[in-house]
Amino acid sequence: MTRTASDAVIDTTTRRRLGFGFWVSVGWLFLIIGVAVLAPWLPIADPNETGYGGRLDGPGWAAWFGTDTNGRDMFSRTIWGARVSLTVGFIAIVDGILIGGTLGLIAGYFRGAADRVISFVFFALLSFPGLVLALLIIASLGSSLMVVSMTLGILSIAPVGRLARAATLTFAEREFVQAARVLGSTHRRIMVRELLPNVMIPMSALALLGMAITIVAEGGLAFLGLSVSDGFSWGKMILLGSSPRTLRNGPWVAMMPIGAMFLTVLALNFAGDRLRQYLDVRELAF
Amino acid sequence: MNGTVNGQPLLSVTDLRVGFATQRGLVRAVDGVSFDLFAGKTLGIVGESGSGKSVTAKTLMNLLPSYARVEGSVMFDGRDVRELAAQKEKHFWGVEMTMIFQDPMTSLNPVKKVGEQIAESLRVHLGRSRKEARDEAGDLLETVGIPEARKRLSQYPHELSGGLRQRVVIAMALACSPRLLIADEPTTALDVTVQKHILDLLDELREERGMAMILITHDLGVVKGRTDDIMVMYAGRTMEQADTATLFSTMRHPYTEALLETIPRIDMPSHTRLVPIPGRPPDLIDIAPGCPFAPRCRYSVDACVVECPSLEGHGTAHVCACHKPVGTEAGIAARAANEQQGTTPTGLDMGLFEGAGSRSGTGAGN
Amino acid sequence: MAGSGTIQLRDDDDIVLRVENLVVEFPVGRHQVVHAVSDLSFDVRRGETLGIVGESGCGKSTTARAIVQIPRPTSGTVVLDPGSDREAELTALHGESLREVRPRLQMIFQDPISSLNPRRFVRDIVAEGLAIWQKDHSGPHSQARIDEVLEAVGIDPEVAATRRPHEFSGGQCQRISIARAVALDPEILVCDEPVSALDVSVQAQILNILEDMKQRYGLTLLFISHDLSVVRNVSDRVVVMYLGKICEIGAADTLYSSPAHPYTRVLLASAPEPAPTVDPSDAAIGDEIPSPINPPSGCRFRTRGPRATDLCAAEEPQVQQLGEDHFVACHFPTLG
Numbered sequence: 001m002t003r004t005a006s007d008a009v010i011d012t013t014t015r016r017r018l019g020f021g022f023w024v025s026v027g028w029l030f031l032i033i034g035v036a037v038l039a040p041w042l043p044i045a046d047p048n049e050t051g052y053g054g055r056l057d058g059p060g061w062a063a064w065f066g067t068d069t070n071g072r073d074m075f076s077r078t079i080w081g082a083r084v085s086l087t088v089g090f091i092a093i094v095d096g097i098l099i100g101g102t103l104g105l106i107a108g109y110f111r112g113a114a115d116r117v118i119s120f121v122f123f124a125l126l127s128f129p130g131l132v133l134a135l136l137i138i139a140s141l142g143s144s145l146m147v148v149s150m151t152l153g154i155l156s157i158a159p160v161g162r163l164a165r166a167a168t169l170t171f172a173e174r175e176f177v178q179a180a181r182v183l184g185s186t187h188r189r190i191m192v193r194e195l196l197p198n199v200m201i202p203m204s205a206l207a208l209l210g211m212a213i214t215i216v217a218e219g220g221l222a223f224l225g226l227s228v229s230d231g232f233s234w235g236k237m238i239l240l241g242s243s244p245r246t247l248r249n250g251p252w253v254a255m256m257p258i259g260a261m262f263l264t265v266l267a268l269n270f271a272g273d274r275l276r277q278y279l280d281v282r283e284l285a286f
Numbered sequence: 287m288n289g290t291v292n293g294q295p296l297l298s299v300t301d302l303r304v305g306f307a308t309q310r311g312l313v314r315a316v317d318g319v320s321f322d323l324f325a326g327k328t329l330g331i332v333g334e335s336g337s338g339k340s341v342t343a344k345t346l347m348n349l350l351p352s353y354a355r356v357e358g359s360v361m362f363d364g365r366d367v368r369e370l371a372a373q374k375e376k377h378f379w380g381v382e383m384t385m386i387f388q389d390p391m392t393s394l395n396p397v398k399k400v401g402e403q404i405a406e407s408l409r410v411h412l413g414r415s416r417k418e419a420r421d422e423a424g425d426l427l428e429t430v431g432i433p434e435a436r437k438r439l440s441q442y443p444h445e446l447s448g449g450l451r452q453r454v455v456i457a458m459a460l461a462c463s464p465r466l467l468i469a470d471e472p473t474t475a476l477d478v479t480v481q482k483h484i485l486d487l488l489d490e491l492r493e494e495r496g497m498a499m500i501l502i503t504h505d506l507g508v509v510k511g512r513t514d515d516i517m518v519m520y521a522g523r524t525m526e527q528a529d530t531a532t533l534f535s536t537m538r539h540p541y542t543e544a545l546l547e548t549i550p551r552i553d554m555p556s557h558t559r560l561v562p563i564p565g566r567p568p569d570l571i572d573i574a575p576g577c578p579f580a581p582r583c584r585y586s587v588d589a590c591v592v593e594c595p596s597l598e599g600h601g602t603a604h605v606c607a608c609h610k611p612v613g614t615e616a617g618i619a620a621r622a623a624n625e626q627q628g629t630t631p632t633g634l635d636m637g638l639f640e641g642a643g644s645r646s647g648t649g650a651g652n
Numbered sequence: 653m654a655g656s657g658t659i660q661l662r663d664d665d666d667i668v669l670r671v672e673n674l675v676v677e678f679p680v681g682r683h684q685v686v687h688a689v690s691d692l693s694f695d696v697r698r699g700e701t702l703g704i705v706g707e708s709g710c711g712k713s714t715t716a717r718a719i720v721q722i723p724r725p726t727s728g729t730v731v732l733d734p735g736s737d738r739e740a741e742l743t744a745l746h747g748e749s750l751r752e753v754r755p756r757l758q759m760i761f762q763d764p765i766s767s768l769n770p771r772r773f774v775r776d777i778v779a780e781g782l783a784i785w786q787k788d789h790s791g792p793h794s795q796a797r798i799d800e801v802l803e804a805v806g807i808d809p810e811v812a813a814t815r816r817p818h819e820f821s822g823g824q825c826q827r828i829s830i831a832r833a834v835a836l837d838p839e840i841l842v843c844d845e846p847v848s849a850l851d852v853s854v855q856a857q858i859l860n861i862l863e864d865m866k867q868r869y870g871l872t873l874l875f876i877s878h879d880l881s882v883v884r885n886v887s888d889r890v891v892v893m894y895l896g897k898i899c900e901i902g903a904a905d906t907l908y909s910s911p912a913h914p915y916t917r918v919l920l921a922s923a924p925e926p927a928p929t930v931d932p933s934d935a936a937i938g939d940e941i942p943s944p945i946n947p948p949s950g951c952r953f954r955t956r957g958p959r960a961t962d963l964c965a966a967e968e969p970q971v972q973q974l975g976e977d978h979f980v981a982c983h984f985p986t987l988g
Contacts, residue, residue: 175761176769176777179829182720183781183836184754193780197771334851447940448708477707478878482922482935504852507924548856550885552920552927556904557863558885560856566821567853582853 022274025267032264036082045073047080056250066252068241074256077237081257082264084233088149088218089211093160095153096210100161101203105191107161108168119165125158134221143229148221152214163206167199201279208272212265219261234261294364295322296498297346297466302358304341304350304522311571312355315341317522319358321515325465328492328499330509330530332545333519336567339502342519343468346500347385362466381411381462388471390451393458394443400427400454401439407461426457431487449480453487460491467492468500473508485512506546510534515603518542521568521578524597528604536613538606540585564638577608581632584639585610585620588631656691657971660901660979666698667734668839668872669719669757674728676711676718676896686944688714689725690896696840696889701866701873703887703904705880705919709941711896712876716844719874720759721750732756732839755785758833762845764825768817774828775812778802781836801831804868805861823854830861834869841865842874847882859886880923884908889977892916895944895952898971902978912974912985914957934958951983959984 035042045052045063053067060066065074107118134151141147171177172195180190219235221227227236234257240246241253304316316338323329333339344350346360348371360367362383370378387393395403404426405419414422420439427435430453443451452472459467469488473481489512492499501513509516509530517527518539526539537543547561565582568574577583580590589609597605610620624630628637658672676689689711696702704712718725721742730742732753740753761767768777779798782789799809805827807820817825826846833841843862847855859882865871877883883890883904890907892899892915900913909929911917920927921934937956942948950968954960963983971981 175763175767178722179759179761179767179832180780181722182754182757182759183832184751184784185780186751186784189784193772194769198769334853450940477941478880478922479707479918479935479937481924505924510925545852549852550856550859550881552881552884552908552923552925553929554881554885556884556887559863560859560885562856562860563853564857566823567851 018274018278022271025271025274028263028267029271032082032260033086035079036086039076039079039083042079044076044079047072047077049073056246056253058250059252065256066250068250068253069246074252077232078234078256078260081232081234081237082260084145084228084231085215085218085235085261086264087145088152088228088233089214091146091149092152092156092214093207093210095150096156096160097203097207099153100157100159101164101199103157104161104164104166105168105195105199108165109172109187109191109195111169111172115165118161122158122161122165125154130155131224134226135224138221138226143226145228145230148218148226148228152217155217156210156214160203160206160210163202164199167202168195171195171198202276205272205276205279208268208275212268212272215261215265215268234258296325296363297323298359298361299342299346300359300361302342302345302360303356304338304345305355306351307353307355308571313570314522314573315570316345317573319517319519319522319524321517321524321527323466323498323500323515325498326492326496327515328489328501328513330513330516331500331502331519332504332506332509332516334504334567336521336570337519338522339519340470341522343385343470343500343502346383346468348379349385377411380407380464382464383466383468384459384462384464385468385470386452386455386459386472388474390448390455390475391443393455394451396443399440399442400446404439404454404458404461407458411462422461423457426460427454429460429491430454430457431483432457448476449484452476452480452484456484456487456491460495463495464497466498466500468502470502471504472501474503474505481508506549518545521573522570523578524605524607525579526604526606526608527597528600528606532601532604536600536604538600538604538611538613538617539608540583540610540612540617541579543612544582544584561639564634582634583632584624584630584634584636585612585617586624586630586632586634587620591631656693656897656968657981658693659971659973660898661693661695662697664697665735667695668698668732669696669874670729670731670734671695671715671719672729672731674715674718674730675726676714677726680945684945687896687947688944689718690947692728692893692896692898694891694898694901696872696874698839698872699866699870700888701875701886703883703890704874704876704893705878705883705890706893707878707919707941709895709944710893711944712878712893713844714896715893716759716842716874716876719842720754720757755781755836756839757842758836758838758840759842759844760826760829760833760846762848764822764829764849765817767829768825770817772816773813774807774815774817774820775802775809777817778812778828778831778835781832785836797835801835804834804865805831807831821854823850823857826850826858827861830858830865834865834871837869838871840872840874842876844876845878846875848877848879855882862886880908880919880927892919895942895947897952898981899953900978900980900982901971902975902980906975906978910975910978910986912978912980912987913982914959914984914986915953917986918956951981 050070050072052073053063053071055069055071057063057067063073063075065078068074103118107115137151138147177190177194180194218233219238222233222235222239227233237257238254246253300320302316302319306313306315319342321329331339345356356368401420401423404423408414408419408422424436424439427438432438432450432453446454473484476484501509503509513530515529516533518525518541520541525541544563548563550560563582568578575594576591577594580586587610595607595609597607599605600611610617625636629635661670672693674689674692678686678688680686692715704715706712717723719730725743728743732740732742742750745753775798778801779789782794782797786794788794802809802812807824807827847858850858866873875883875886887904890904891901892913894915899915900907908927911920911930917930917934918937921930921932926932942955948955950966951964954964957964969981969983971979973979974985
């Protein structure tokens with residue numbers, strides 16, 4: 001065949017825009033992750049140094065976010081708290097995606113018996129009260145950063161896995177998967193090369209939302225006394241600042257970590273949602 | 287065209303333009319289409335996807351999304367259809383002008399019984415009582431040739447075969463005795479054995495009721511012998527328009543000729559080399575100044591790339607938008623010149639058409 | 653009429669595909685079975701194109717999929733290169749040994765967009781077969797092969813390297829599918845309604861490319877379509893199917909010029925431009941196709957057949973020979 005002028009590739013480089021809000025969210029996330037990672041080298045006070053300021057000093061030039069009941073700098077503590085909260089959220093969701101995603105992919109691709117067993121596991125995980133499970137695990141294994149993260153990770157397996165399974169089911173029906181089988185692809189190759197890149201799209205958006213949920217959940221665990229024992233998270237800080245007396249005399253002790261958590265969770269949700277919309281339609285060239 | 291029956295056409299479309307604003311720019315889906323349709327006549331609109339045939343139908347039916355930009359005039363029996371749309375007139379669409387679609391399930395509610403769906407439009411538009419409407423619905427199902435019509439009234443759409451569903455949709459369309467029926471690819475989703483029956487049925491009903499009909503299709507074979515007039519559309523424009531017999535006997539537009547030649551015919555011996563239409567339809571956003579078909583046309587000359595031809599008459603009621611029409615001296619010369627050079631001004635390799643087109647001198651016949 | 657039998661099988665050396673007594677059934681609901689394909693037999697000679705034509709629900713696409721063993725047929729045999737030292741009985745192979753013969757039998761599908769992975773570059777899609785089977789798939793030899801098949805179907809290899817499927821039109825996507833299928837140099841290419849989703853102006857391009865590919869790479873084609881004209885154009889031999897059974901099989905021009913089975917005559921008479929060899933009145937037939945869950949007894953076509961008798965209800969017709977390469981399964985075929 002001879003190619004002709006009109007036979008050229010359609011120009012479908014329609015840049016769907018992510019929007020201003022998305023970039024503000026991403027900017028905030030980069031900022032918070034940046035300061036959390038760099039905390040030991042930043043010119044900020046030692047978060048555990050009591051008597052950095054007075055007891056319950058209000059926000060001001062000396063201590064931007066004020067001080068807590070022990071006179072520790074809240075600004076520095078909020079940054080150090082981010083390290084723990086973000087780590088927990090990150091490890092938990094990576095766990096959920098690795099385990100849940102793999103199981104969901106297998107269930108959705110093979111269907112049949114594998115699907116029945118895996119779906120049953122997901123249902124069992126979903127119907128087991130998450131809080132009780134967390135209590136059991138942390139009570140028996142201690143509340144190190146790793147244990148808390150893994151516990152929250154286990155709780156995210158079922159929701160992530162069910163999404164992965166549903167996405168896989170729709171793509172496994174498509175003819176390109178059949179074409180791969182006709183070519184002689186192994187099942188493993190089909191799952192990795194053909195399905196995974198497609199399933200990763202909804203998963204990546206869910207990962208951001210999942211991280212937000214995990215950060216909040218960790219805060220909830222703190223109120224049950226199950227927060228990370230090595231170091232402190234935003235959740236633990238909120239707990240420390242939420243006695244009636246502290247709330248009355250120094251509301252900033254609770255409000256600063258709450259504000260940081262609120263903005264971070266909002267940014268994660270917003271970015272995740274925009275990302276999902278953006279990637280959803282990429283296939284539909286006009 | 288053919289305009290002597292009652293003087294006034296039932297439907298008169300003048301210089302219709304429809305655009306859709308997208309992020310890439312304005313998509314000119316319909317670009318200056320005009321036609322007249324008289325009561326009791328059938329117009330076939332033939333084109334491929336993107337030709338604007340379905341958008342034209344949707345414009346008539348007031349089914350375009352709100353962001354569509356419409357220009358031009360649509361007159362139905364002396365009334366301005368676009369004004370009716372602006373006034374949100376309820377008893378026009380579905381009553382005087384109605385439409386059936388390719389997939390019957392798009393017009394049927396899957397969770398309502400067939401009888402109720404037909405009866406509903408009778409009650410809403412004609413104010414029939416529940417009982418009257420049900421009886422009439424039964425009669426309608428009989429009219430469209432559904433066996434055991436009364437029994438079908440209490441069935442759901444999914445209990446019927448594709449052919450029966452399309453008959454139900456036709457019955458619904460006929461409920462209010464419309465004066466114009468638009469059928470958009472009514473048989474494309476159906477099997478061949480059913481397709482013929484549905485087309486025959488539409489023909490009979492049109493005849494009996496003196497309805498006008500617009501039959502939209504991608505298949506020239508479907509309109510051949512069934513319509514009074516044919517309009518061939520490409521890239522939102524009318525390429526050629528004539529009464530059906532004239533179009534098939536002395537077609538003038540290279541696109542019409544190419545469409546007819548590219549489809550294998552059932553009486554061709556096996557392995558007859560097909561004449562392809564190279565390339566593909568143009569992008570409707572960045573429309574080049576010339577003829578939209580020029581890049582795929584074996585008759586094209588330099589002028590085709592620069593200047594878009596307007597519709598010009600070729601005998602009575604036959605118009606064609608082409609600088610070098612098929613079968614005319616100019617056309618024959620242009621093609622011969624391209625053949626001699628081996629390529630067209632748009633860079634098409636004439637070798638692609640080898641073995642094709644003994645028709646160019648005489649016009650395509652059968 | 654629509655019936656069974658194996659008399660149409662040829663005993664030649666150059667048969668590349670033999671399908672014998674193929675049965676495909678799917679369970680639906682409780683204790684019910686869809687009889688999608690029932691006792692179907694045919695063979696394909698090297699370099700031949702066999703067309704399978706029929707209406708929706710006749711089992712033509714199910715047959716295509718059963719031949720490539722996705723999903724596997726309920727019973728029957730599918731043999732590649734019978735009688736040669738490369739003989740492979742697909743229906744007897746499992747797992748790795750089935751996977752190893754797959755490159756010899758490739759397939760293209762109806763929906764060109766859905767056939768291509770939206771997340772991969774077109775060149776990688778076409779190279780996938782080589783990536784699976786060739787150790788040096790990034791070497792110059794394999795790269796040259798990919799360039800060659802892409803050029804053969806009219807896609808610029810450079811452009812293919814940086815574009816994803818959504819940047820191409822439907823016709824171009826179908827060309828990419830063809831390139832992917834022929835890259836592995838298969839013996840047989842199964843085409844399941846390859847032009848049904850395309851615009852008429854693009855259809856001829858694809859059909860011509862398939863003919864070119866056949867010449868260039870010595871392919872044998874199994875071409876499935878509901879369009880009688882298209883099937884005649886590409887095929888040397890045609891099978892007409894109805895409700896999972898064979899009606900008529902024979903050389904394309906013979907079958908179209910002297911159709912013997914009443915169903916073939918109905919199909920030819922129903923085409924938008926009916927074939928001149930049949931009477932337009934032959935198209936008179938009921939709309940209702942019986943359910944494949946409870947197919948009619950005897951001949952499955954009898955409920956719509958214009959001349960059906962008690963014999964048709966009682967006894968299933970066997971395939972019988974009419975002419976040199978013309979077979980029909982009907983108690984009362986039209987002769988001459």
